[in-house]
Amino acid sequence: MSFLDLDEWLFEVAKFADIVYSPVASDIKDYPEDVDVCLVEGAVANEENLELLYKVRQRTKFVISFGDCAVTANVPAMRNMLGSSEPVLKRCYLELGDKTAQLPHEPGIVPELLDRVRPIHELVEIDLFIPGCPPSAPRIQAAIEPLLKGEQPVMEGRSMIKFG
Amino acid sequence: MSVVTLKINDIDVAAEAGKTVLDAAREAGIRIPTLCHLDGVSDVGACRLCLIEIKGIPKLLPACVTEVAEGMDVTTHTPQLDEYRRMTVEMLFSEGNHVCAVCVANENCELQDVAIEVGMDHSRFTYRFPERGVDISHPQFGIDHNRCILCTRCVRVCDEIEGAHVWDVAGRGAAAKVITGLNQPWGDVDACTACGKCVDACPTGSIFRKGSTASELDRDRGKLEFLVKAREENQWTR
Ligand code: SF4
């Protein structure tokens, strides 16, 4: 959503880039081959996230860890302090469940939670980190604009790398 | 007052004997990142951010607890020192549970500031996610151990400036933590005068005023310096 805050600059991006996959800005369900750049947001919390992340890495030249959840695992990882996914599932689905309290278990349909929520760079090689919760539109623009010109952005200073 | 002369980053510096290299560097306008140092209280060399090289000494030394000496040749910034500093900060983030987005100190945090200063855009160490507690038994303040970096600034300020000695460090290694009283809930510690000096001293969001929401914690470090100076010089008006 923060990416959409780029407002009219999105027209500039559109001149240089095709959006080939996005959970919010396109309807394509499968991650395509040969992608130049991918902004990965969110921590890895379940098996589906993990599978998609591996696919993204395999099919993308330049992977960006985008936002605090991807970079540090952030709020989603607060369940890690409880040891595993079990206490969270129990609390949500059993203790707070109304009439038919049961743990979700539908392999192939409901992705299983991983025991530990992890930042994406612990799992795959990352080419650029854009921290922030969320990264502000100016920060995103300052990081992406050089990439469009084939240059590496300078990730330094409060405006570019402050967490939170 | 005897004066020694030394070199810091090839600049000739004169400093009062007994001063620390950190003081001398600051007077010469050279910035060394610090976290456990707090003006007005004693230094303990806990955070290791101020590590420096001194010619002829094969190991790195913390500038905040190393006294200046005649002819010393100090280097405060090299690619290797900068790399070690960044690693130290990364370890501080991976060791505790820092979720800046929901922290009272977000935007007003020395750990965050230092992370920016050393150029940390992510931590290369695996996060530990330790299980740690929060104590909100004190009527005015709270302590969240998830964000504590064990700098012991609270311990020293409460002991040396307030004279109450409420805080201490208990446990070893990964189990080390700051405690109040004899590991009692803070609210049960009679010695606490509720002066709030530990709140002002803490560099992170660990010790906070109750009722502050995310990013609201703004500290008045000047107050501590003022108190120390006023005591030393017998000036009691601000
Ligand atoms: S104490 Fe500082 S570094 Fe830790 S979570 Fe709070 S703002 Fe972030």
Ligand code: SF4
């Ligand atoms: S409020 Fe004052 S007396 Fe109480 S623990 Fe903090 S510094 Fe010590």
Ligand code: SF4
């Ligand atoms: S509570 Fe704050 S001042 Fe005390 S040791 Fe922890 S980080 Fe330092």
Ligand code: FES
């Ligand atoms: S400031 Fe010197 S070790 Fe912390």
